Amino acid sequence: KHLSPCQQSSEARCILEEPVDWADGFVVVYNISDRSSFINAKSILCQIREARTDSCKGDSDVPVCLVGNKQDLCHVRQVREDEGRSLAQETRCHFQEVSAAESYQDIAGLFTRLIRQVMEHLKYRADRRRYSGSKSMAKLINNVFGKRRKSV
Numbered sequence: 001k002h003l004s005p006c007q008q009s010s011e012a013r014c015i016l017e018e019p020v021d022w023a024d025g026f027v028v029v030y031n032i033s034d035r036s037s038f039i040n041a042k043s044i045l046c047q048i049r050e051a052r053t054d055s056c057k058g059d060s061d062v063p064v065c066l067v068g069n070k071q072d073l074c075h076v077r078q079v080r081e082d083e084g085r086s087l088a089q090e091t092r093c094h095f096q097e098v099s100a101a102e103s104y105q106d107i108a109g110l111f112t113r114l115i116r117q118v119m120e121h122l123k124y125r126a127d128r129r130r131y132s133g134s135k136s137m138a139k140l141i142n143n144v145f146g147k148r149r150k151s152v
């Protein structure tokens with residue numbers, strides 16, 4: 001039976017049920033030496049994009065960072081770096097391979113980048129809401145006065 005990436009993992013679905021609705025940003029981590037963790041990450045990314053498209057009308061571009069951890073275990077690698085990179089491209093995420101065991105700097109950098117992106121995204125959304133709010137107010141005024149003028 002063929003399943004879409006979103007249907008592949010019930011484990012991934014459980015993890016996501018709550019935060020997918022309210023989180024301002026996501027870090028999705030898999031282990032480069034464990035292919036099943038990559039498959040779960042794929043399913044999680046897909047659910048994030050789907051949930052946001054359904055509930056936020058086009059706001060599916062919530063900042064997401066895909067991280068391939070345990071880069072130090074590259075001698076037992078099961079997921080190639082280019083596989084991670086193309087998955088990130090497909091799902092519009094930032095991508096990075098790291099080793100939490102060897103260095104925290106890359107991880108600190110990754111979170112700093114994500115937080116910056118989250119702030120920009122929230123600002124963009126607020127601006128857009130303000131703009132569409134004033135547009136609908138103009139429409140309302142136009143409807144009220146426009147109709148009156150016609151009936152006089």
Ligand SMILES: Nc1nc2c(ncn2[C@@H]2O[C@H](COP(=O)(O)OP(=O)(O)OP(=O)(O)O)[C@@H](O)[C@H]2O)c(=O)[nH]1
Nearest residue numbers: 029031068069070071072073098099100101102103
């Ligand atoms: N070699 C290596 N081991 C790591 C790295 N990051 C984490 N680990 C090890 O992976 C194991 C799981 O790490 P946790 O911090 O418990 O991560 P978790 O996401 O809770 O992982 P799970 O418990 O497997 O779900 C621990 O034994 C860590 O020491 C890494 O970059 N390289």
